[in-house]
Amino acid sequence: MFLREGLAEVWVPGEEIKLGPGTKRAGFYNRDQVTNRDVTMAVLQILKPRLYLDGFGGTGIRGIRVAREVGTHPVISEINKSSFDLINENVKKNEVDIEVYNESFESIASKYMFDFIDVDPYGSVVPFLDVALSHVRNGGYLGITATDLSALTGSAPMKTRRRYNAFIVNDRLRHESGIRLLMSYVAGRAAALDRYIIPILSFWKSHYYRIIVRVKNGTGEADKMLENIGHTNKYSELSPIYRDMPEGPMWKSVLNSVEVVQAIAARSFEYLDNNSVELMNRLGDEDKMFLFYELTDFASHFKRNLPKLEELMSEMSAETGEKVFRTHFSPTAVKAPVDSTKFQEIFLAISKK
Numbered sequence: 001m002f003l004r005e006g007l008a009e010v011w012v013p014g015e016e017i018k019l020g021p022g023t024k025r026a027g028f029y030n031r032d033q034v035t036n037r038d039v040t041m042a043v044l045q046i047l048k049p050r051l052y053l054d055g056f057g058g059t060g061i062r063g064i065r066v067a068r069e070v071g072t073h074p075v076i077s078e079i080n081k082s083s084f085d086l087i088n089e090n091v092k093k094n095e096v097d098i099e100v101y102n103e104s105f106e107s108i109a110s111k112y113m114f115d116f117i118d119v120d121p122y123g124s125v126v127p128f129l130d131v132a133l134s135h136v137r138n139g140g141y142l143g144i145t146a147t148d149l150s151a152l153t154g155s156a157p158m159k160t161r162r163r164y165n166a167f168i169v170n171d172r173l174r175h176e177s178g179i180r181l182l183m184s185y186v187a188g189r190a191a192a193l194d195r196y197i198i199p200i201l202s203f204w205k206s207h208y209y210r211i212i213v214r215v216k217n218g219t220g221e222a223d224k225m226l227e228n229i230g231h232t233n234k235y236s237e238l239s240p241i242y243r244d245m246p247e248g249p250m251w252k253s254v255l256n257s258v259e260v261v262q263a264i265a266a267r268s269f270e271y272l273d274n275n276s277v278e279l280m281n282r283l284g285d286e287d288k289m290f291l292f293y294e295l296t297d298f299a300s301h302f303k304r305n306l307p308k309l310e311e312l313m314s315e316m317s318a319e320t321g322e323k324v325f326r327t328h329f330s331p332t333a334v335k336a337p338v339d340s341t342k343f344q345e346i347f348l349a350i351s352k353k
């Protein structure tokens with residue numbers, strides 16, 4: 001079937017995949033990744049890199065969209081021969097100028113220095129990170145899609161330990177913890193290569209995380225960056241309702257660039273999916289607080305009914321004079337720049353026994 005996405009139209013053999021991590025068949029197209037690609041196009045329109053590598057082509061949709069929507073020169077690599085043939089068909093159909101290689105990501109990435117490298121494999125990005133970090137130009141960017149959420153969220157603790165040398169509590173805050181673990185891992189690998197990263201945009205959607213980071217050279221800056229990585233203890237850092245135990249490592253600094261978030265908010269992206277635009281416009285709020293206050297945790301701890309989110313938010317703003325924010329990591333949580341004693345006091349005043 002033919003599918004239209006953004007300003008591209010691609011042929012996808014068989015059924016499209018709507019949700020969940022993909023199967024390994026040729027021309028794999030995942031509808032759930034539209035947000036991933038939409039956000040990537042919006043960011044690329046702002047960053048304007050010159051040479052872009054779509055290292056894991058699939059149907060070619062990502063690279064084709066880059067050519068049509070950004071005007072940047074893409075290179076696509078795809079290891080599977082039938083997917084490679086399909087990509088060539090799709091490139092022809094979209095009348096775009098793209099170099100397509102039937103080679104591994106590792107091989108193509110090592111041939112040039114790219115301004116933006118997109119790493120979008122099945123599952124973990126760990127096996128590809130060092131190659132990607134080494135072959136992005138100084139000041140260039142990496143886009144990373146991770147679908148190994150069972151490892152990153154701590155739901156498979158041995159895998160979390162084996163793959164990331166980490167411990168994450170698999171609770172209601174797990175997706176922010178998981179993204180922060182991924183960011184800390186990427187930062188650690190960059191530092192090992194005498195490079196450092198600056199987060200540009202980070203988000204979670206159903207079965208994947210997407211982070212975009214800037215990569216620069218510098219040992220001094222890399223050392224300074226490592227100060228942003230540490231363990232956290234929700235009991236002492238968030239609220240005594242949590243267990244007293246360290247988890248991490250996690251990236252403890254910002255997950256998004258203020259400049260890029262503002263540049264996105266200032267533009268209109270008429271042809272992008274509304275959900276993608278809405279998500280992008282909310283990401284700046286994620287850095288108003290490290291982790292968040294999850295109302296369902298407070299409700300179950302104090303045996304209270306869950307208060308209405310809007311009511312709690314306006315009461316909290318009125319009481320503290322601080323703006324309170326929602327988070328895309330949970331529909332029943334807030335990010336509020338107030339300490340946990342104050343948060344608890346307001347929560348208990350507003351929630352019913």
Ligand SMILES: C[S@@+](CC[C@H](N)C(=O)[O-])C[C@H]1O[C@@H](n2cnc3c(N)ncnc32)[C@H](O)[C@@H]1O
Nearest residue numbers: 056057058062077078079080104105120121122
């Ligand atoms: C998750 S899909 C990519 C989806 C695509 N980027 C998109 O946005 O629709 C992963 C693709 O990478 C290919 N692949 C897996 N390992 C690879 C490698 N080492 N080098 C190049 N391609 C690879 C697979 O054949 C598959 O088509």
